[in-house]
Amino acid sequence: MNLVDKTEKTFALTTPLYYVNDLPHIGSAYTTIAADVVARFQRLLGRPVLLVTGTDEHGQKIQRTAESKGLPPQIFCDQMSSGFVSLWQLLNIRYDRFIRTTDPRHETLVREFFQRLWDNGDIYQGQQKGWYCVSCEEFKEERELLEGHYCPIHPNKEAEWRDEQNYFFRLSKYQTQIEALYQSQPDFVQPETRRNEVLSFIKQGLQDFSISRVNLEWGFPVPTDPSHTLYVWFDALLGYLTALLENNTEPNLENALEKWWPINLHLIGKDILRFHAISWPAMLMSSGLPLPERIFVHGFLTKDGLKMGKSLGNTVDPVALTTTYGADAVRYYFLKEIEFGRDGDFNEGRFIDVLNADLANDLGNLLNRTLGMVKKYCAGNVPPITSEDIPNDSALKSIGLCLGEQVKNAYEALAFDKACDAILKLVRASNKFIDEQAPWSLYKQGQQQATEKVLYSVLESVRLAAYLLSPVIPNISHNIYQQLGFEIDFNNQAQTSITAPFAIHGTWGVLTDKQKLGEPSPVFKRIEPSK
Numbered sequence: 001m002n003l004v005d006k007t008e009k010t011f012a013l014t015t016p017l018y019y020v021n022d023l024p025h026i027g028s029a030y031t032t033i034a035a036d037v038v039a040r041f042q043r044l045l046g047r048p049v050l051l052v053t054g055t056d057e058h059g060q061k062i063q064r065t066a067e068s069k070g071l072p073p074q075i076f077c078d079q080m081s082s083g084f085v086s087l088w089q090l091l092n093i094r095y096d097r098f099i100r101t102t103d104p105r106h107e108t109l110v111r112e113f114f115q116r117l118w119d120n121g122d123i124y125q126g127q128q129k130g131w132y133c134v135s136c137e138e139f140k141e142e143r144e145l146l147e148g149h150y151c152p153i154h155p156n157k158e159a160e161w162r163d164e165q166n167y168f169f170r171l172s173k174y175q176t177q178i179e180a181l182y183q184s185q186p187d188f189v190q191p192e193t194r195r196n197e198v199l200s201f202i203k204q205g206l207q208d209f210s211i212s213r214v215n216l217e218w219g220f221p222v223p224t225d226p227s228h229t230l231y232v233w234f235d236a237l238l239g240y241l242t243a244l245l246e247n248n249t250e251p252n253l254e255n256a257l258e259k260w261w262p263i264n265l266h267l268i269g270k271d272i273l274r275f276h277a278i279s280w281p282a283m284l285m286s287s288g289l290p291l292p293e294r295i296f297v298h299g300f301l302t303k304d305g306l307k308m309g310k311s312l313g314n315t316v317d318p319v320a321l322t323t324t325y326g327a328d329a330v331r332y333y334f335l336k337e338i339e340f341g342r343d344g345d346f347n348e349g350r351f352i353d354v355l356n357a358d359l360a361n362d363l364g365n366l367l368n369r370t371l372g373m374v375k376k377y378c379a380g381n382v383p384p385i386t387s388e389d390i391p392n393d394s395a396l397k398s399i400g401l402c403l404g405e406q407v408k409n410a411y412e413a414l415a416f417d418k419a420c421d422a423i424l425k426l427v428r429a430s431n432k433f434i435d436e437q438a439p440w441s442l443y444k445q446g447q448q449q450a451t452e453k454v455l456y457s458v459l460e461s462v463r464l465a466a467y468l469l470s471p472v473i474p475n476i477s478h479n480i481y482q483q484l485g486f487e488i489d490f491n492n493q494a495q496t497s498i499t500a501p502f503a504i505h506g507t508w509g510v511l512t513d514k515q516k517l518g519e520p521s522p523v524f525k526r527i528e529p530s531k
């Protein structure tokens with residue numbers, strides 16, 4: 001196959017393809033927000049980006065749920081899938097592809113991929129005996145299950161005993177190659193804890209796994225034996241490939257691989273690690289395709305310290321949360337409050353405190369009070385100061401000069417909390433700087449240039465903070481930029497990467513007196529906690 005060399009440094013990333021057995025939950029929103037932030041940041045760097053998300057619509061779990069609602073599975077999937085599309089809109093997610101695994105083009109690609117594995121002698125028929133958790137859509141070892149064969153991830157669901165003819169994928173054949181992969185690419189799975197988990201699993205010896213089901217209608221037939229249906233995970237992972245097809249091209253592997261393959265980053269939750277870190281690379285090895293670059297695994301969200309679940313009745317509805325507080329608030333809380341890669345908690349009190357402290361007080365008030373002072377002391381214009389007029393070791397410039405690089409590294413390492421913390425440090429230093437420098441007394445004493453230097457330094461720092469936070473809180477950043485007189489819309493990424501590239505706007509000292517400042521207005525309204 002003729003793979004196009006990725007000379008132009010493109011960046012393709014994926015969220016998992018979400019099951020449509022239920023409406024999107026906060027966990028699906030969490031990954032998708034993170035993916036959107038990464039994509040937005042990469043676009044600021046000027047890279048062509050493809051953000052892939054979508055829905056995983058086959059399998060027993062979905063067939064059964066559709067049956068229980070009395071709906072044909074396709075109708076049920078159509079309804080549920082649109083719930084994801086509208087949540088992504090509400091959360092201001094700029095995805096490029098939304099793949100549904102029931103897309104007929106997907107079936108064509110799956111057949112071609114299956115054929116490669118088949119031709120390679122990696123698929124054979126055998127007897128599958130074992131405990132199957134329908135909610136995980138996964139066979140479990142007896143030792144992995146709780147007493148009574150309940151699944152530890154779905155403790156109210158009993159795994160079901162299966163003893164049936166299935167087609168198997170020869171995973172065991174790839175033991176050495178998978179080991180070599182982890183040797184040569186220590187960053188293939190991050191963070192380290194998850195990589196270690198994979199390594200110890202590999203050490204136990206990889207076993208072939210079944211890729212077909214009998215007595216299941218909802219899925220693609222096995223190309224070589226239509227009396228079997230392809231296992232939902234087999235077709236789901238291949239959704240990452242189908243998603244890369246351009247709209248009007250013929251659905252085949254060659255076209256799918258043309259521009260965006262290999263994927264640069266898969267974002268996943270910790271429960272679907274093995275599929276992505278072991279089965280997926282082995283399937284790709286068998287098909288002769290290059291492997292993705294990196295898999296980053298995030299933790300699970302809890303509510304008030306408890307595992308979220310329908311049985312506990314403590315789920316967090318992302319639609320309600322976003323409708324109440326707005327997209328930026330939800331995006332900011334989850335990324336700032338939780339170290340990406342670890343488990344994290346949602347608590348409404350904490351949620352309100354963080355937003356009020358960081359966005360309403362520290363950032364919002366800073367802009368507001370500074371613009372107010374600029375109005376009073378500088379006739380409402382950006383002071384005619386340039387970065388050169390301010391010494392490099394001055395309080396704000398010294399932070400601002402290193403911030404862009406620091407935040408870039410943090411975003412690239414998916415350390416969103418660190419990126420936000422570093423930016424907020426500049427914001428807090430700016431508030432402190434105003435208090436200490438007291439431009440109101442400098443002005444009273446007739447020290448116009450000193451007043452202007454202080455106000456310029458602060459305005460410029462707010463600008464830089466808004467720019468660097470724009471992947472996380474695009475609406476607020478847009479609002480701040482407008483008040484600073486820029487016609488740059490962080491929701492129009494193509495325009496932004498040209499008019500405000502990171503190489504320029506990510507540094508300190510961009511603001512000039514050519515900017516016509518806008519009217520000050522609060523960028524984030526303080527949330528009053530309900531009783």
Ligand code: MSP
Binds near residue numbers: 302
């Ligand atoms: N359909 C599969 C993925 C196929 S990818 C080719 C799937 N779907 S899912 O809808 O069940 O899960 C999607 C993602 O949500 C997973 O990454 C999972 O880890 C994540 N989460 C599910 N519950 C979660 C929390 N409570 N917290 C954070 N993420 C959670 O698995």
